[in-house]
Amino acid sequence: MQKFRELLNFKYTWRSYQQEFLDGFQSHIKDEHLHVVAPPGSGKTILGLEILIRIGKPTLVLAPTLTIRNQWRSRLLDFFAVHKDFNEYSLDLKKPSLITFSTYQSLFALTKSFDENAKQQLLDFITSHGIKTLVLDEAHHLKNEWWQCLYHLKQIEGLTVVSLTATPPYDSSTTEINRYFSLCGPIDEEIAVQDLIKNGDLCPHQDFVYFSKPEEAQIKYIVNYREQILNFTNQLLANKELQEALITQDFYVHPKESLEYIYQNPTFFSSVIIYLNACGYAVNEQNLKILGFSKNDVNFPSFTYEWSEALLQHLLVDQREAFCALEAILLPLEKELKRIGVLENKRVNFIGDEVLYRNLSNSPSKLESIYQIVKSTNANLGDAARTVILADFIRKEFLDFEGSDTKALNKLGVVPIFKYILAKQSDYAQLGVLTGSLVLLHEAVLPNLKALLAIEKLQVQVVEGAEGYLFIQVPDTLKHKIAESITQLFQDGAIKTLIGTKAFLGEGWDAPCINTLILASYVGSFVSSNQMRGRAIRVNANNPDKTGTIWHLACLDPTATNGGKDMEKLQQRFEAFTGVSLRDEIYISNGIDRLVLPLKWDENTHLAAINAEMLETAQQKSDFLYRWNHAIEKGSILVRELKIPSAGDQPFAKTKKLHALNAGKYVMLEVVLGVSMFVPEFLIKNMGAVLGKGILQVFYIFCAALLLGFGPKTFKAIKLYFLFGNQYKKTKKIAKAVLGYLLDDKTPYFESKKATIHAEQNLKGTFSIYLKDASQHDSNVFISLLEEIIAPVDNPRYLLVNSNWFKRKLNIRNYYVVPKEVAKNKTEALIFQKHWNANVDGSKILFTRTFKGRKVLLKARFAHLKYQFEEVSKKTITWK
Known part of the structure; x- marks a missing residue:
């Protein structure tokens, strides 16, 4: 460490939350792991450099891209290098130095360059150069084949692994999440967004959602898709051939002899029993005994889509060869599932999440949502409006669109958004497009661009159907300056609305003037969503009163009460970041609950009213600051908690649903209410018997009726409560x-x-x-x-x-x-x-x-x- 301190030392003053983290980081590093979550704008790279300096051992820093790798180097030289000629670093993994900056791709390529014993050669290479600290920047970027390289490195004795990320990949599969945390270790420290806002390093901001309904053609597609799945499920329940084949399988007929198979495939075995029970079969008593139940001791779940998936995934994909004798039965099922789109890429999916998500997330109805947001923003902020719209694809095939009939714009993308806005507002001259291969500007802005590029002539071409707009054909020699120049035009206000791709503007690009961000991107994880969102919440030195507005788009599935897959993905996206509540009680939390949206979506949900309220609230910039300041004052620490949901949205003391763990209480409540109503009714009906046969005999009749009527429910209540x-x-x-x-x-x-x-x-x-x-x-x-x-x-x-x-x-x-x-x-x-x-x-x-x-x-x-x-x-x- 002494050598590091002689050469490298932070030249400025640490922010309060950074100093607080650094004061306690030694306690976290004891297990040779340090996992830090830090939002955009918190100085994550600077903290990472200080950490490796304090550890004081030769270090390998791995980044997801060359751009980010180069940022590490520039931060090192600008913020830490005591001597201007400091050169004890390397950008070449094959020639390591005191600090080596590289990429995950380079490490994988190095491993591939070795022979058959690549694992040992990689370990020998790293240890021979004395590398003892490994810094993983944004490790959520890792592809599957890259993991193995890093796991090999973790075997090096005494290696310290430092992981830095803005967003852990919580929306990934369970396997991927477990793999991520086994590599990076549990989260040691998380720098809170509210600390950055309190310190003036991020601006007050708020998230909003603009909702839309699918086009009529999309609705027909969804309804038809649902009908086909329902028909298939009904046919499956009526498929006698499959049922008779399953009840003759060895694992079903002779479960004691097939215990190893059953224990290896418990979900499939359960799905078979649940399926046969739904088909009306009396489940084999031996099978229930294997499970530890008697016939009267088990309540079978319904045969839902999830159980259908579990059954058919095993039969048609995972263990197809083991059921080759049933090929004549399975092949028609496979063909039908592929025809309706339920079986794709060797995965059975009755929910239709990918099929319907692609359909809804790319809905052209979102074009109107974007236009309404841009229109409202311009009306509210005027010349101060700085809106960025991020999409996944360019969609150049729509460049020749012209006119005002926007039905032809049936896909979401950079060009359709550009064309749609101009179709609605043809005189809008402050619109711009910036991607890696396409630059569109209004002719009025051309002189400004030439001045910034220091060039007298530019090759341009008129854009069809977009009066006054031009293609800018950028010479290869100026490609590196074009993004910088367009960004400057945007900051100056010559461009008020800038449309680009997530790939080009989403990571690494920075324009502090952004005050409105519209996320028209639907490809990728919520990790990248959070990074895109970070573009709009940075402070602007030229505008100390800046507030940020982030708009998310959702196209609702009219056949799903939860809003559908597009809404589900949006909910996942909101789990990635914390924010202040939109209305009512003021608090800071992650998740979409803070927006107070409807619990269910149906034909009675007034989307127009919700959208209008969102647009109106987005104009109340002063409220952003008030809510953030008030919420920050109410708390003092970021708390990780576990929330356990209730049975429904009604107060739990009133509901009678047999959900969660309060089931016994509700059944017993029914018993008490039933008895209280039964007693008066019994006495009235049997008053004659009381007078004629005597009280004692009537009491015996009363007890017998009570036992028969309420005994089973009482037993069930007691059993559920003790269970x-x-x-x-x-x-x-x-x-x-x-x-x-x-x-x-x-x-x-x-x-x-x-x-x-x-x-x-x-x-x-x-x-x-x-x-x-x-x-x-x-x-x-x-x-x-x-x-x-x-x-x-x-x-x-x-x-x-x-x-x-x-x-x-x-x-x-x-x-x-x-x-x-x-x-x-x-x-x-x-x-x-x-x-x-x-x-x-x-x-x-x-x-x-x-x-x-x-x-x-x-x-x-x-x-x-x-x-x-x-x-x-x-x-x-x-x-x-």
Whole structure:
């Protein structure tokens, strides 16, 4: 470290939140991992450089692109180099130096250049150059084949891995998320957006959504698609050939001899039983015994689309060869699924998410949404309007469109947006297009561009159907200056609305003057969405009162009450960043709930009113600042919490739905209400018998009627209550067990010894649990363990099995997962069991990798089938 400090030292003053992070970073680095989440504008690269300097060992920095790699170098020289001639760095991975800046692609290419023993040669190469620190910048960019290289490097003894990102890839698959965190480690520190706003490094901003309905042709397509899936499902339930083939399979007829197969494919086995039950078959009693149930002891879930997927994915794709004897039955199913678009790329998908998402997210109805936002912004801000519209594709095929009939503009893209705005407002002269291969400007702006490029002549061409607009044919010698010049025109106000591609303007491009951003992009993860969003929330030195408005577009599926896949993707996008609530209570949190949108979408939802209110609220710039300042004052720390949803949107004390873990309470409520109504009615009807036969005989009749009428429901209520207990109280007990385990002297990686559990429940039954007086790292560890425990049972190494005398009589057991991080060895699992039994109940611990354990695990999974395809909890980030 001494050598680093002699050569490199930060030349300026740290911001308060940066200094706070640096003061505590040594405690996080003890496990040779440091994982930092920092939003755009927080100086993530600068922090990364200071970290590697403080570690003080030869370092390899890996970036996703050459542009970002070069930014690391320039930040090093501009902010840290004590001597102007500092040169102990390298941009060539094959020739490392004290600090080497490279890309993930280069590391992969280096690995590929080695022979068959590439893994060992890569390790030898890195160790021979003494590299002891690995910095991963925006590791969410990694492609599948790049992961292996980095996993190999992690085997180097004493290697410290520093991971920096603006957004962890939470919208990826479970496998990818687990892989990401196994590489980067748990999040140690997260710099909050509110800290940057309070410090004046980001401007106050707000997110809005503009909704649209599909075009008539799209609606017909969606309805037809849904009808075809419904028809197929009905035909599947009537498919006697498939049913008779399944009931003759060895794993179904002789389950005891097929236990290994059943335990390896529990979801498929469950889907077969649920399918046959839905078809009217009495499920083989042996199969229920394998699961640990009797005929009267199991409630079968409905045969939903998800179970259809599980059944057919196994039969048609995953294990097709094993069912070759059924080819005559399976082939027609395969052909029909491919015809209607349910089977694509070896994946059965009845929900139709990809098919319908492509259809809705690319809806031309969003062109009108964009125009209305631009129109409102210009009317509100006038000459101060600076709007950027980001799309995925250029769509040059629409360049020859002309006229005002916009029906021909049937795709979303840069050129359709450009043409649509001009079709609606032909005299708009302050519109511009900037992509890597297309530049369009109004002729009135041409002299300004020539002056900036220091050139007298430019080759131009008239754009058809866009009066006054020109193609700018940029010479190769000026290509590097064109983006800079167009950006300057935008900042000067010669261009008020700039349309470009996400690839060209979304990452690395910067224009602090942006005050309105319209995200017309739908390709890619919410990681890239958050990066695009970061363009609009940067402060502008020339406008200290700047506020940022970010517009998201959603085309609603009229056949889905949740709004459809486009809406679902938007909800995922909002999980990636925190923001201030739009109305009512003032608070800061991630997620889309802070916009207070309708819970259900149907024909009674007034989209026009919602959009009008969004446009009106977007004009109230002073409210942005007020809400941010007020929310920041209310809190002091960014809290990671687990939110457990209630059964519905009605107050939980009033609902009678058998959902979640309050089921027993609602059934018992029905029993009490039923008895209270039954008693008066019984007495009135039997008053004559009371007078004629005597009170004692009538009492016996009353008891018998009560038992017959309400006995089954009473038994069900008792059973459900003991099976699930009270969700709120039970989860608090589980949380205490988790914290007790983490605070145990034998758990060294948890350092927040004064941490306490805090739980809140709202009127709708939803409640949240989080830690107070805990570091972000420790809070994240706590929440991750808690979430894993209460999630549906999957395939854990250890289970906690509770069974007391009363529950045994009711044939009831509770099953909870011992989290993966705890279950690495039995010693850790037993420590966790000790705290579980002290806080929750007396459970036995069961190793599931034995024959007996597999049997219990299968029963545990089947007992939780109700929740397998439901979201039972979610992590949130809130400023408290």
